[in-house]
Amino acid sequence: MSEIKITRYDPRKDKEELENLVKDFEYRLGEVDLGKFAKELEARLKDLRLRNSMVLAREEEKLVGAGFFSIWNDYLGRQTCVLHDVIVRKEDAFKKGIEESIVREVFSYLTKTMKIDSVTVYAKKRGDTNLQSIFMKLGVKKSDWELYEKSL
Secondary structure, eight states: OOOOOEEOOOOOOOOOHHHHHHHHHHHHHOOOOOHHHHHHHHHHHHHHHHHTTOEEEEETTTEEEEEEEEEOOTTTTTTTEOOOOOOOOOOTTTSSSSSHHHHHHHHHHHHHOOOOOOOOOOOOOTTTTHHHHHHHHHTTOOOOOOOOOOOO
């Protein structure tokens, strides 16, 4: 098994490979709008802290995983940080530690660079037991909040 190397997003050389990884992740996300994803990448490039927050995992120079978070202020001005799905290809994810390496690096970046001390993480209640196991291993506890969803 080769070593997993954690890097930061470089728009000059990683864009196409990252878009392909996201497209391959449709097995967990459902249909992906790559146009919207490309616009979000461009928006994040304008802020160096957000660009550097896009954590990539490579195995022998092949992009095998990525992690992202979003930060916003709620209506009371409280800062909220959300860690989204850790994106990996199904065939690359098995017992390599990719997802855990990405989550650890994102948590480190949030505390050291962004000075954030609390994060919300999303893991589907059904079907993503590996990511849920990683969160439990890293001390992430279930929230009291229940999320609801409605298509408009």
